Every structure is written in structure tokens, then in C-alpha cells.
Amino acid sequence: MVDATMVKKTLIKQYAWVILFLILSIGSYFAGFKPGLTIYSNFQKSFIEMLVFVPVIFILVGLFDVWVPKETIEKYIGKESGILGIFLVTFLAMLQVGPLYGAFPVAYILYKKGAGVRNIFIYLGAFSSLKIPMLGLELGYLGLKYTLVRSLVSLPLFILVGFLMEKLVGDDFKVKDAN
């Protein structure tokens, strides 16, 4: 019983703005308040737009999460790994999900397993904006042309940042486990 009320309370808290918004929208409808109606129709448009493909993306995100190996590729991205290492580290990053600060602990694991400075930062770059589920969203919202152009322009720059980081922080670079 206590659990059920707790769940209800957190639900109400999470959806507080949505509930308030809906109440105000209904109020606007009955009062004939034009700005409120315009705002509601703006919301409705983007809500339908979201329902069309965002839930589908999350099925993909879930599948990625259970299938993608997190450790097997790591041994191939050490300091001497060259182009193959860059390729693999980018590929590994593209298969992940989550925000950038979620990648810091992964960077620590990569470092522990002997990944070079360059590859750690290429990983972070690719992780930030080349994740496949995110590219799916980008494709849906911003179109194929933009998604292709942005990805293809970004990757070489992320690799360049990796090389620069290697040069600039080089030997005294360490990743600590902040947890």
C-alpha cells in the first residue's frame, strides 16, 4: 500500500508540468483564451511528431544495450593500435547509448585496459555525437542530408582532437576512477 502511494506521488511529481499544462489548456479552451490555444496546438504538433518514431528508437536502444559487447574490442585499441584502433574505437562508441558524462567511467576502463590517449578522446568524440540510436533520432528530426553531412564532417575533427590531445597531454595523462 505504501509503495503504491509512493509510486503515485513520484508520478504526479514527474508529470507536474504536463498536468498543469493540460489543465491550463482545457481552461484556455473554455475561456476562449487564444494564446493558450496556440501554445497547445504547437505542443500537439510536436507531440504527434514524437510519437511517430521516438518509441521505436527506444526498442533499438534496448536491443543495443543487451547485444553490444562492452569489453571485447577494448584489447584492440591500445597505444600501438594505429588506424585499426581508430576504426574500432569509433565503432565501439557508435554502438553505445547515454550522455557524455556516462562515458567518463568507460574512458577509465579503456585507460585501465591500455587504450592510448588518442583513442580515449576519439572515443569520447564519437560517443558524444555518432551513437547510432542518436543518429536515428537526428535522421528523423533533421533529415538524411544534415545527418550525413554533420557526421562525416565531425568524425575527422574528433580524430584530430584525439591526436592533439595525445600531443598536448601526452605522457603525464592519467584517468582516475572518480566513483
Next chain:
Amino acid sequence: MVNNAIIFAVVTGISLLVSLIFDRKKTLLGLKKGVKIFIGMLPPFLNILILIGILLYLIPQEAIVKYVGPNSGALGFFIAAIIGSITLIPGIISYPIAATLISKGASYGVVAVFMTTLMLVGVVTLPLEIKYFGKKAALLRNALNFVAALMIGLVVGWLMRLW
């Protein structure tokens, strides 16, 4: 939009089928995880859609075109880079914002700068990052990626106009 949605549905359907053939249990676990992440993400997503609805009403389209449109020049890039660097908006939620900006006349280059800094440069998460990488590396990474984001915006904006 609808075409892309169909592509998604097909790709997801095939992935789901392949996954099911290989491992039923793992697939169910994956589906559960996906639904769980979606439910967790839904409230902030809806809040952003509401906010977009309100801002669209309040901010005249001319202002968007003026400050972040194709002719906004360096100012547009600068605004986008600063906002992208200091705000902490989850990537998923940032796409409807970007799409709205584009539909209201923002340039692709400015949007690319905003999205890239949003995802790669984090002033708010800097203290956390310093804990992992140390001060020097964390500051350098953010600075280099800030510059990279501006270059990405320039080239993307140029290519989108060209193509």
C-alpha cells in the same frame, strides 16, 4: 518525417526479428530496458515540448532568423556555442529543439554548432570530468572540442548551402 518513420519501423522490425531468432530471453530483456528508458525519458521530453510550444508563441520568427538565421554570421555561431556549452540538455531532447529552430529559419550551421557543443562541451559537468582526467586534460578537451564545434558548424553550414 513519415518516410523516415517507416524506415525506422522496418529497421527496428528486422533487428527485433534477428534478435529473437538468436536469443529470445536477451531480446525480451532488451525490450524491457528500452521501454524503461523511454518511460524515464518521457516526462522531461514532454516538458521540453511544452516549453517549445510556449517559446514558439513568445519568440517571433523574425527574431530567430535575425539572431541564428543564415545571415546571423559570427553572432549566431557565438550564441549557439555559448548556450550549447553551458546548458545540460540530454541529446534525445535536443533534437526537437533543433528541428523547431530549423523550421523557424535558423541555419543548419548554427544548429550544428549548438548540437555539437551541447554534446561535447560541458561546463556544468567539468568538475566531474576533472576528477577523471585531471585539470589540464579536461580543460584542453573542452577547449579543443569547442573549436571543433565551430569548425563543424562552418563546414556543415557551407555544405548544406552548396548541396
